[in-house]
Every structure is written in C-alpha cells, then in structure tokens.
Amino acid sequence: METPLNVLSRGFPQHKELNPKIWEPGDGGYVLRKNVRRQLLTIAYDFLQYLNVPHLPVVDVLMIGSLANYNWNPYSDVDLHLLVDFSKVHADREVVSELFDAKKNLYNALYDLTCEGYPVELYVQDVAEPNAAEGVYSLLNDAWIKEPRERDGTLNRKRILQKTKNVIARIEGVLGEKNPRRALAMIDKMKEKIRQYRKAGLEKGGELAVENIVFKILRRLGYIERLSKYKTAVKNRLMSTE
Numbered sequence: 583m584e585t586p587l588n589v590l591s592r593g594f595p596q597h598k599e600l601n602p603k604i605w606e607p608g609d610g611g612y613v614l615r616k617n618v619r620r621q622l623l624t625i626a627y628d629f630l631q632y633l634n635v636p637h638l639p640v641v642d643v644l645m646i647g648s649l650a651n652y653n654w655n656p657y658s659d660v661d662l663h664l665l666v667d668f669s670k671v672h673a674d675r676e677v678v679s680e681l682f683d684a685k686k687n688l689y690n691a692l693y694d695l696t697c698e699g700y701p702v703e704l705y706v707q708d709v710a711e712p713n714a715a716e717g718v719y720s721l722l723n724d725a726w727i728k729e730p731r732e733r734d735g736t737l738n739r740k741r742i743l744q745k746t747k748n749v750i751a752r753i754e755g756v757l758g759e760k761n762p763r764r765a766l767a768m769i770d771k772m773k774e775k776i777r778q779y780r781k782a783g784l785e786k787g788g789e790l791a792v793e794n795i796v797f798k799i800l801r802r803l804g805y806i807e808r809l810s811k812y813k814t815a816v817k818n819r820l821m822s823t824e
Contacts, residue, residue, distance in 0.1 A: 586746040589799045594653055594790065596733055601654045603698040611729060614645070614719065621697055622662055623721055629704045630664060632689050633682070639670040641709055643721040649700060650717035651730040653789055657802060659701040661715075668708040675708060682706035714784035738792055745796045749776070753805050757812055762820040769813045776800070 599605075605612040614622075626643045647661035648654045668678040686704055695702040707713075717730035756772050759765040776797065783793020800806055 584803055586743055586750070586799050586803065589802050590737075590739060590742060590795075594737065594795060594798070595655055596790075597652050597654065598732065600652065600730075601649055601658075604649055604660075604700075611726065613724060614721070618697060619721055619724060622660065622702070625695055625697075625702055625704070626662060626664060626721070629662075629689055633664075633685050633706070635671065639667045641665045641667060642723070644707070644713075644727070645719045645721060646713065646715035646717060648789065650715070650719050651789060652732050657798075659703050660697050661703055661705065663705045663707040665707050665709055668710065675710070679708065712785070714781070714788070716788050733788075733790065737790065737795060742792050742795050742799070745792060746799050749779075749796060749800060750803075750805060753800075753809065757808060762816045765816045766813065766820070769809055769816070773806075773809055776806070 600612045604615060604618050606615050607613075622645065623643065630638065630640065642665040644663040644665055645660065646663060648658040649660055666682075668675045671678045683706075686706060689704055713728070716728070718726070718728040720727050753772060756765070756768045759768055779793050780797040783791035783797075787793075797806075
C-alpha cells in the first residue's frame with residue numbers, strides 16, 4: 583500500500599538537465615523539441631475549439647510545471663495553459679474562471695492525452711493571475727518567459743511528512759461525514775484550503791516548497807480525486823429521491 587513515505591522516498595529529484603524527451607539544446611539554452619511544440623500547439627488549438635467561446639482573446643500558450651524545470655520525474659505531467667484576458671470575456675472574472683474550470687475539467691476527463699508518454703493537463707489562465715512557476719515557456723514565441731535554474735534539491739522531509747499526515751487526517755474526516763449537506767460544505771472548504779495552501783507555498787518557495795510537495799503527495803495517493811468523487815456521490819444522493 584502506498585504511503586506518504588513511499589512517495590517521498592521515490593523522490594522529487596533535481597536533475598542536471600531538462601527532460602531530453604521534451605527539450606533540446608538551442609542558442610543560449612534549451613528549446614522545445616519541434617515535434618513536441620507542434621503536438622502541444624495542436625492540443626491547445628483543439629482545447630480552444632472545445633471551449634467554444636467566440637473571439638476568445640488568447641494572449642499566449644504556456645508550458646509550466648516540473649517538465650519545464652529540473653525537478654521532472656516519472657509522475658510529471660505537461661501543464662499546458664491558455665493565457666487569456668478574462669476582462670475581455672466578461673466583467674466578472676470569477677464567473678469566467680468558473681466557466682473555464684468546468685470546461686477544463688470536462689475536457690481533461692474526456693480525453694486521455696499524452697506527449698512523449700506524459701499526461702497533458704489543460705488549464706485556462708487569466709493574464710492577471712500571477713505565475714509562481716519557476717519555468718514558463720511560450721509556445722507561440724518558442725522562447726522562455728522565465729527560464730528555470732538548477733537548485734539544491736534538499737527537502738525538509740520531516741516537515742513534509744508531518745504536514746501530509748495532518749492534511750490526510752483532515753481529508754479522512756471529511757470523507758467520513760455522513761450528513762450530505764454538511765459533507766458538501768466540508769468538501770468545498772477542504773479543496774479550497776488545499777488550493778490556497780499550495781498557492782501560498784508556490785509563491786513563497788517555488789516548486790520545491792513544502793506546501794507544493796505535500797499537494798503532489800496527496801495527488802499521487804489519490805486524495806484529491808477521492809474528494810472530487812465523494813462530492814459527486816454526495817450530490818447525486820442529495821439530489822435524488824427513492
């Protein structure tokens with residue numbers, strides 16, 4: 583059975599080079615391999631068509647995350663972001679964000695897309711949203727916006743494990759709630775707390791921050807998915823009659 587210690591022990595390595603399946607040496611640094619860039623742009627265009635928003639103001643297509651950094655590993659995925667000016671879609675950015683999140687979740691659930699063996703995850707990002715990733719690559723310009731650097735990969739393992747166990751205990755408490763209305767409220771609150779926890783860590787310490795590693799362990803162990811599935815099951819029960 584998988585445990586936080588197992589996941590942590592398999593590691594979050596810091597390599598001396600970017601993933602050679604994705605990147606190749608270019609003038610002055612790494613550039614995306616031509617076949618990779620072509621495939622990712624094709625996926626981004628298909629996702630854009632799926633969103634079905636006329637004249638959507640796409641500013642750029644970005645690749646971020648561990649595959650755009652030195653801490654890539656077998657569990658990495660390709661984080662592909664459509665950069666959009668939400669203010670030109672609707673005055674209420676929150677409404678736009680909820681629409682795109684729903685569409686993104688459906689698209690990612692419908693299509694099992696990979697690039698060089700790594701899953702591709704789509705996301706719509708507002709131009710006003712700060713980007714805490716250490717590596718940010720523009721596919722439209724075929725150039726780095728923020729080039730990553732090699733870092734000391736030493737992790738505070740004790741703190742990571744302690745925090746992970748604390749969050750897991752809280753998630754298990756939510757998953758054990760029998761009152762459906764209370765459970766829905768608890769699930770939403772827990773998911774938002776995890777999201778904010780990770781966001782704060784990324785902004786403060788980057789991708790090797792304790793908070794981000796805790797999130798990745800939770801995701802690998804299936805706790806993020808369990809929360810989402812439990813919410814669906816609870817809502818089905820609440821909205822149905824016998």
